[in-house]
Amino acid sequence: MRPSPKGKLSSPPPAAPSVRFFQIDANHAGQRLDNFLVGVCKGVPKSHVYKAIRSGQVRVNKGRAQAEYRLEDGDLVRIPPMRLPQPSQARAVPPGQFPIVFEDDAMLVVDKPAGVAVHGGSGVSFGVIEQLRAARPGEMLELVHRLDRETSGLLMVAKQRKALVALHQLMRESGGRKMYQALVVGDWVNDRQHLRQPLFKWLTPSGERRVRVDPEGKPAHTIVTLLERFGDYSLVQAELRTGRTHQIRVHLASSGFPIVGDEKYGPDAVRAEFSARGFKRMFLHAGRLEIPHPLTGAPLTFEAPLPEACRRLLEDLRARA
Structure with a gap:
């Protein structure tokens, strides 16, 4: 040398x-x-x-x-050849602790806060999975599914390859039940409604991912149930029967009921109004999950309560109504 x-x-x-x-x-x-x-x-x-x-x-x-x-x-x-970043360029990932809803040898379920990406990429250096790996060195941890950055709630992580494969198969076959709560703009009409518009994913000229209802898109199915009315706004439950990108957000927006705070598919004026009230996120929360255990088949039910900011907003809407 x-x-x-x-x-x-x-x-x-x-x-x-x-x-x-x-x-x-x-x-x-x-x-x-x-x-x-x-x-x-x-x-x-x-x-x-x-x-x-x-x-x-x-x-x-x-x-x-x-x-x-x-x-x-x-x-x-x-x-192909892919060069790793130089050590001087690498950014350390801080270990992250997230509320644990369930954990065993096969899987981990955490309650993800809004504003945190599930993984790095698209301008984000790291997300939940990288922070979990930093906090648990040596463990196998793989995302089972994804939540949008501004969506809060239940996120599944596999701890074994066998569990990951089984859970991925469950997701592909629309097994189990994934239920979200969303606050939408408008007075939702039906107590229960099936939305089945096909969804097409595309990129904007700047490279931003977007989705629209399009006959050329992939089949998508969301079941929407009315939970509570607030005059100009409605609290609904949205159950995913397929798992397309931005599915709930686009299905609700295309039906004329965009989610409050949705910066991609919702009205800017509504987002600005709620931001002025102190609510600075999208009101979409993955609150309930029902699946069979990936290894034993035993029925499992997980729940994550609405975040405090969402609860306070609903109390304010009730008072105004």
Whole structure:
């Protein structure tokens, strides 16, 4: 090793990254391609991973594949060279503690606060899953599903590969029940209503992800139940029967009842009005989850109470009504 000009030992240059190949086994079968790559390419920014998929540099069985492709036992995945960030560029993830609703050897259920992303990416350095991993080094922790950053409530994390595969299959088959509470603009008409508009996901010119109702979109099904009326606003329960991106938000907005505080699909004037009252989030909360245990099949029911800010807002609306 040669001395540097200042007399200090210089480190050898890092080895150039190379193409890697992975053959999928039963432990990874059923996992989304993007989630698999994020796990294998730890430290690589998610934006680089998705760019590699979109550009066709990532191959499955020698062909292009979409980010949402579900890997199958025996698939051969080609991963292009991806350079890790230099140590000086790495940002330490602070360990995070979140209210635990349930935990056993197979899974963990936490109550995610609004304003916290579930994972890093899209301008966010880290999220719930990275903070949990920092707080629990050495444990296997994988997201089972996602919640939007401004949505609060129940979030499932698998602690075993077998549990992750079983829970992913449950989500794909619309098993169990996932129920949210939402405050919407307008006087909701029906006590119970099924919304089945297909949803199409697209990107704005700036790269922002959006969803719209479109006949070319994927099937989506939300069951909406009226809980309480406040004149110009209504509290509803929305049960997901499919799990599309922004599904509840777009289904309600396209029906003429956008969620209070929704910055993508709701009116700016309403958001400004509620922000002036001190309510500065979207009123969407994943409050109840009913699923069979991924390993034993035993029925499980989880609940997360409405956050204090949401409860105070409802009390204010009741008083005004």
